[in-house]
Amino acid sequence: MTTGHVRTEPERIALYGPEFARDPQRAYARMRACGDLAPVELSPGVPATLVLGYDAALEILRDPGTFPRTSEVWEAAVGPECPVLPMMMARPNALFTNGAVHARLRSVIVDSLDRVDPVSLREYVQRHADTLIDRFAGDGKADLIGQYSRTLPLLVFNEMFGCPHDIGDKLVRGMSAIFDTVSAEEGNALLGEATGELVAYKRRKPGADVTSWMMSHPAGLDDLEMVHQLILLVGAGTEPEQNLIANGIRLLLSDERFGGDLSSGSLPVDDALDEILWTDPPMANYGTTFPRQDVDFHGYHLPAHQPVLVSYAAANTDPSRATADRKGNRAHLSYAGGPHTCPAKGHSRLIASVAIEQLLDRLPDVELAVPADRLEWRPGPFHRALTALPVTFPPVWDRP
Ligand code: HEM
Numbered sequence: 001m002t003t004g005h006v007r008t009e010p011e012r013i014a015l016y017g018p019e020f021a022r023d024p025q026r027a028y029a030r031m032r033a034c035g036d037l038a039p040v041e042l043s044p045g046v047p048a049t050l051v052l053g054y055d056a057a058l059e060i061l062r063d064p065g066t067f068p069r070t071s072e073v074w075e076a077a078v079g080p081e082c083p084v085l086p087m088m089m090a091r092p093n094a095l096f097t098n099g100a101v102h103a104r105l106r107s108v109i110v111d112s113l114d115r116v117d118p119v120s121l122r123e124y125v126q127r128h129a130d131t132l133i134d135r136f137a138g139d140g141k142a143d144l145i146g147q148y149s150r151t152l153p154l155l156v157f158n159e160m161f162g163c164p165h166d167i168g169d170k171l172v173r174g175m176s177a178i179f180d181t182v183s184a185e186e187g188n189a190l191l192g193e194a195t196g197e198l199v200a201y202k203r204r205k206p207g208a209d210v211t212s213w214m215m216s217h218p219a220g221l222d223d224l225e226m227v228h229q230l231i232l233l234v235g236a237g238t239e240p241e242q243n244l245i246a247n248g249i250r251l252l253l254s255d256e257r258f259g260g261d262l263s264s265g266s267l268p269v270d271d272a273l274d275e276i277l278w279t280d281p282p283m284a285n286y287g288t289t290f291p292r293q294d295v296d297f298h299g300y301h302l303p304a305h306q307p308v309l310v311s312y313a314a315a316n317t318d319p320s321r322a323t324a325d326r327k328g329n330r331a332h333l334s335y336a337g338g339p340h341t342c343p344a345k346g347h348s349r350l351i352a353s354v355a356i357e358q359l360l361d362r363l364p365d366v367e368l369a370v371p372a373d374r375l376e377w378r379p380g381p382f383h384r385a386l387t388a389l390p391v392t393f394p395p396v397w398d399r400p
Helices: 019-020 024-034 054-061 072-078 099-113 119-137 144-150 152-160 165-179 184-204 210-215 223-254 256-263 271-277 314-316 347-362
Strands: 037-043 048-050 141-143 283-290 294-297 299-303 310-312 389-390
Touching: 019 024, 024 037, 024 119, 024 314, 048 054, 048 141, 048 314, 054 072, 099 144, 099 210, 099 223, 099 347, 119 144, 119 347, 141 144, 144 152, 144 223, 144 347, 152 165, 152 223, 152 314, 152 347, 165 184, 165 223, 184 210, 184 223, 210 389, 223 271, 223 294, 223 347, 256 389, 271 314, 283 314
Parallel strands: 048 310
Antiparallel strands: 037 048, 141 389, 283 310, 294 299
């Protein structure tokens, strides 16, 4: 019989549901009582460990030997119905592979993205932003998620990847079916079809675009490898990007520190993006790893093969690293760190800042239609995403 003090298990906080979505920072503050890591639940009955400390997060991101992306044992245990499986299951793409396989796939992505000309990128973000704004500028009101930030990154993707209209349309429909959770199966099928058609088209007609550069890369990806990387790129390039744009607009329209500068004519869009990337990163909790063996880490026991997620949002706001001045400070972890660091950091900032500047330029008197604290957030453990961003503005019929 044991006597004396019995250690109680800390509460496992749910990262799903409206309560967490409404105020994730409150949940992270409660979890910090456990230390740098805390037990969480990703969906009902699916446990995981969340890394909250900035230093602990970096250690994990930089040590793929101890913390690889090998989910097979866990996948077999949770079964095919597990709702978070699609975001966490092994796939033959850069995000979910390790070591030499990862290095090869990533080199193709990095080298090809590096060839994108920032002047052209800026030009087509502006052009597509204008087309979308034209559609609602005369209405005096809009939902900037449904009518702007959700579609713009897809149109930009089509340009960057040299996607012809019909294939681009299919991609948009596929991504929308997934976003709207109409049918993930239908969405996945459309995405697979569209990327397969894009690869076949570019084999026949290569151009000055990321798809063609990836296909001619010395690493020699075959068609199936290309399809898997393109699906990763369209997913990675659209969902977080729309949230960066929308969260940035929300901050600019609701925070006096930025509003003041807005009316004085100088638009501190880059400062707002820096702030958002510290406080409301679009990918809030991800970088899922599965330790090969049991590990004792920062006073916490991590069992082999059980998921460990990095909370980019909590690590950035770790009180031991708190900083008042975030302008121009890019030491946040919102683009991850280590070998899986986002390869499109520069592109993604450029797309978001041009998207926001163009909107404020065309509709300088745009305002939130509801108080910022009444905006609703999409539930889910991985993202920081508004459901809608309703705004009003004096109608404008002509382009300046
Ligand atoms: C043009 C837009 C974007 C593209 C094409 C893109 C592409 C990618 C790709 C291919 C990876 C996988 C890299 C690897 O595993 O080696 C990745 C990772 C990542 N990206 Fe991006 N990305 C974009 C925008 C963003 C945005 C806006 C954010 C959020 C601020 C973001 C955050 C991340 C993070 C956190 C990872 C690591 C994923 C993890 O947690 O494991 N990305 N991105």
